[in-house]
Amino acid sequence: MTTPSSSMRTARDELEALAGRADLFADWGHTRGIPQRPDPRPAAVLILFGVLDGTPAGRDAEAAVVSRDLDLLLLERAPTLSTHAGQVAFPGGRIDATDADEIAAALREAREETGLDASGVEVLGRLPSIPVPVSGHVVTPVLGWWARQSPVGVVDEAESSHVFRVPVADLLDPANRVTTVIRRGGDVWRGPAWQLAVAGVEHLVWGFTAGLLDELLTALGWTEDWDRGRELELRP
Helix, strand or coil, X not given: CCCCCCCCCEHHHHHHHHCCCCCCCCCHHHHHCCCCCCCCEEEEEEEEEEECCCCCCEECCCCCCECCCEEEEEEEECCCXXXXXXXXXXXXXXXXXXXXXXXXXXXXXXXHHHCCCHHXXXXXXECCCEEECCCCEEEEEEEEEECCCCCCCCCCCCCEEEEEEEEHHHXXXXXXXXXXXXXXCCEEEEEEEEEEEECCXXXXXXXXXXXXXXXXXXHHCCCCCCCCCCEEEECC
């Protein structure tokens, strides 16, 4: 097991620095062109990065490539849900009256959905809240580092069909990236997406989760050039 040299800035350091950026997602509503509903409901998601082998993940400052061991926790929502059925998402959900704040809500939802031991999560900070007009929510992303890892999996099949960890290197691979296209009436929406295969299961990451991931990875300076003209048509 090799420890990164002191000249390498760790992925955790870069993520923690990102948590202090108030300008993130500043153009989110404008670029998507969908008006927010009145009185949106507050929600929170957990964006949890970890390292498979327990070695701090560093990246070469010149090559700008993250360690293959760095990964991200995601889940696929059950196909029977009334909203966002079958979509890949971060663990999360609505903020309850019993939650102290967005952080408590994100950790609670992650525990309920994946079995995560939240005591092993080091919270790096809250990111700016994002409007999600389609569902009428305002979502606060909570950025976390998986300091002490615990087993995760599907807790309730009525809520999730898969819980998985995807290598960040797969998210950065241009071969896995596409642009999704949705046509409804005379309107057309395009957005970043990923086609991934994890443990033999294929997943399409698109919509809110993909938009958030794309902005996050771009702000970190990790994104590689990819073919935005490679399109995948989705049904409305």
